[in-house]
Amino acid sequence: MKEYLAPFFGNNFFQNLLSPYSVEENLLYVISLLLKNEIDKLSSENDLDIFLNNSRCGYLLNELRKKREVITYAKMVVFGLIEKLENNSYIALNLDIYYLENVMEN
Numbered sequence: 001m002k003e004y005l006a007p008f009f010g011n012n013f014f015q016n017l018l019s020p021y022s023v024e025e026n027l028l029y030v031i032s033l034l035l036k037n038e039i040d041k042l043s044s045e046n047d048l049d050i051f052l053n054n055s056r057c058g059y060l061l062n063e064l065r066k067k068r069e070v071i072t073y074a075k076m077v078v079f080g081l082i083e084k085l086e087n088n089s090y091i092a093l094n095l096d097i098y099y100l101e102n103v104m105e106n
Contacts, residue, residue, distance in 0.1 A: 002059045010063030034060060 009027065034057035042051065052058035064070050 001056045006056075006059035006063045009060055010067070031057065031060065 009030065034055075038052060038055055038057045042048070052061065065074075
């Protein structure tokens with residue numbers, strides 16, 4: 001999967017989003033099935049360390065993250081979120097891991 005199928009799916013089922021001959025729906029369907037399988041394998045919150053590690057879905061998503069269109073889209077989304085946070089100075093953002101763990105437990 002890692003060496004042959006993931007690159008095959010990533011390169012042959014992902015085309016430019018502006019292409020009228022889009023086959024991305026098929027790729028999204030495959031990814032959704034693989035993600036469902038990954039999520040079903042998780043038995044607790046502690047299993048997040050193994051999520052997408054050495055798995056078919058992880059290999060496929062790793063191939064897709066190499067695509068220029070995916071990088072550009074992710075960059076736009078992340079920059080947009082950061083810009084909103086900067087413009088709304090009243091929003092408090094706490095990234096303290098211990099605080100977040102306590103909030104999630106309660």
